[in-house]
Amino acid sequence: MVKTNGEGTLAVAIIGAGFMGQTHASAYAEMSNVRIAGIADNDSAKSSQLAKKHNTAVYGSFDNVLDDESIDIVDINVPPVFHREYVLKAVQAGKHVICEKPIALTHDDADAIVEATENAGVKFMVAHILRFVPEYAALKRLIANNELGRPLSATAYRIDAMPAWGQWFSNASQSGGAAINIHIHDVDLLNWLFGKPKTIYSSGVLSADGGCNHILSSIAYDNDVKVFAEASFLMPKDYPFSSYMRALCEKGTAEIQLRLQNGKRTGGLTVYKPGMPPIKPQLRKTGPFFNELRYFTDCVQNDSQIEICTARDARLALSVCLAARESVQSNKTVIL
Numbered sequence: 337m338v339k340t341n342g343e344g345t346l347a348v349a350i351i352g353a354g355f356m357g358q359t360h361a362s363a364y365a366e367m368s369n370v371r372i373a374g375i376a377d378n379d380s381a382k383s384s385q386l387a388k389k390h391n392t393a394v395y396g397s398f399d400n401v402l403d404d405e406s407i408d409i410v411d412i413n414v415p416p417v418f419h420r421e422y423v424l425k426a427v428q429a430g431k432h433v434i435c436e437k438p439i440a441l442t443h444d445d446a447d448a449i450v451e452a453t454e455n456a457g458v459k460f461m462v463a464h465i466l467r468f469v470p471e472y473a474a475l476k477r478l479i480a481n482n483e484l485g486r487p488l489s490a491t492a493y494r495i496d497a498m499p500a501w502g503q504w505f506s507n508a509s510q511s512g513g514a515a516i517n518i519h520i521h522d523v524d525l526l527n528w529l530f531g532k533p534k535t536i537y538s539s540g541v542l543s544a545d546g547g548c549n550h551i552l553s554s555i556a557y558d559n560d561v562k563v564f565a566e567a568s569f570l571m572p573k574d575y576p577f578s579s580y581m582r583a584l585c586e587k588g589t590a591e592i593q594l595r596l597q598n599g600k601r602t603g604g605l606t607v608y609k610p611g612m613p614p615i616k617p618q619l620r621k622t623g624p625f626f627n628e629l630r631y632f633t634d635c636v637q638n639d640s641q642i643e644i645c646t647a648r649d650a651r652l653a654l655s656v657c658l659a660a661r662e663s664v665q666s667n668k669t670v671i672l
Contacts, residue, residue, distance in 0.1 A: 345371045346633055349401045351422060352413030353377035353386040355501040356436055360411050361390050363625040370633055376401050398422065402429040409636060411629075412436060415502070415510040416517070420445040427456040432636045434629070436463050438520050439650035441512045443658065446651045453647050459636045462650035466525040468628040470619035471592045471605040475583060478590055478607065479529055485587030487530060487559070492522040492581040493566040497573050498549070505569065508547025515540065515548035515661040516654070519567035522581070523555075523660075524645075524653035526565065529583065530557045533656055533672050538663040541570065553660045 348364055350357050353375050364370045374393035377383035387394045395401045401410060402425060410426040412419065412435040419440050426433045433453070439462045440446040453460035466472045478484055496518065504510040511517045515538075527533065533555045540551035549569040556562055576597035583590045588609040595602050607615040620627070635642050659670040 345369050346408045346637060347371050347373040347406050348409040348411055348633075349374050349376060349395065349404070349407045350386070350411045350413065351376050351398060351401065352436075353379065353382035354413065355499075356413040357411075358386055359625055360413065360629060361386060363623070363629045364411075365390055366626055367630065367633065369637060370629075373404070373407055374401065398425070402426065402431070408432060409434065409633070415504045416441050416512055417510045420448055423449050423460070424452050427453055427458050427460065430456075430458060432459040434461050434463055434632050437465075437524070437650065438462070438512060438516055438654050438657070439647065440654060441516060443655065446654050450647045450651055459632070459642055460647055461632050461635075461642050461645055462647065463628055464521070464524045464645045464650060464653065465624050465628055466521050467528060467645050468631065469624040470622075470627075471594065472525055472581070473627075474605055474617050474619055475581065475590050475592060476529060479583065479585070483588075484583070484585035484590060484607075484609070487561045487583060487585050489561060489584045490526060490529070490563040490582060491565075492526065492563065492579075494518055494521050494579045495566065495568040495571050495575070496577045497571045497575055498569045508543060508545045511547075512657075513543060513547025513549050513661075514567050514569040515551045515664065516657045518569060519551055519553070519565065519660060520653050520657045521579075522565045522567065523553075523656045524649065525581070526555065526557075526563050527649070527652055527656070530559060530561045530563070532558050532652070534558050535669050535671055536656060536659050536663055537669040538660040539667075540664040542664060548661050548664050551660060551664060553663075555656070 372390045372392045374395045375383045375387045376395035383394045410431045410433050412422045416438050499505045535556045538553040540548045552566045576595045579594045581592045590607045592605050593603040663670045
């Protein structure tokens with residue numbers, strides 16, 4: 337039986353009041369079946385500010401959240417190095433958990449999270465947001481429905497300046513660097529589209545702390561689809577956040593171009609088929625974070641299986657990115 341509070345709404349505690357915590361809070365605020373029960377962050381000023389914005393409480397510590405029996409969902413937005421600790425404590429306390437990507441920074445931590453969440457009897461999802469971006473979700477449908485024929489190849493990139501909203505991003509031991517923290521977006525999406533990868537060769541720019549903040553990967557999938565993906569945290573400060581994906585198939589091509597600059601989002605999805613003018617599909621208007629958190633909260637409230645992004649999906653994405661970093665360091669192809 338799914339536990340909800342007496343008002344028929346889900347009580348969510350947001351852990352981390354930085355950019356992602358703020359973004360998740362804004363999405364929850366649009367949902368009639370969700371109540372933001374409180375905010376917890378080591379920075380009391382940030383947690384107080386976010387709590388004031390959403391007229392909710394401040395928890396003095398993460399343990400205070402876990403001790404609150406009224407909390408249904410714990411939404412974790414802390415640096416990835418702490419994901420194992422926070423997720424395991426939350427599921428052991430009987431809370432449903434959504435955790436920002438990546439699932440972890442090591443195979444051992446990811447395996448511990450997968451095992452614990454699969455055995456805890458609660459819902460768990462890693463927030464791989466691209467699966468909920470309307471353009472990428474539409475691309476998935478096109479390929480799954482065989483509307484473009486057999487996939488042949490794909491090209492993707494996701495490039496940005498070093499995120500300024502968390503100092504930990506520049507510390508590879510906490511963030512994983514671009515090879516883990518931002519490359520994983522496209523890697524997970526490519527896995528979702530094409531299945532299980534079999535080899536990867538990557539090159540990139542290594543940092544002094546062992547991270548890789550610009551990376552280019554060539555990945556071969558079991559179904560012979562070949563892809564190329566690039567990710568970066570090294571773009572100049574004023575360079576617009578840019579993401580791109582082009583899927584080449586036997587009967588057409590789909591291309592996604594998105595840019596974000598000064599809060600303005602431009603671009604979209606275009607589908608090209610032989611003998612037809614370019615098609616720009618009509619897509620849902622809701623934002624990706626709302627779509628993602630609505631999906632998760634619906635699964636909790638309806639006691640339905642998490643299918644769009646499982647813990648094992650998230651573990652596979654991490655494994656591919658760790659192999660990419662290994663390839664950069666060794667200058668060798670890695671068999672997955």
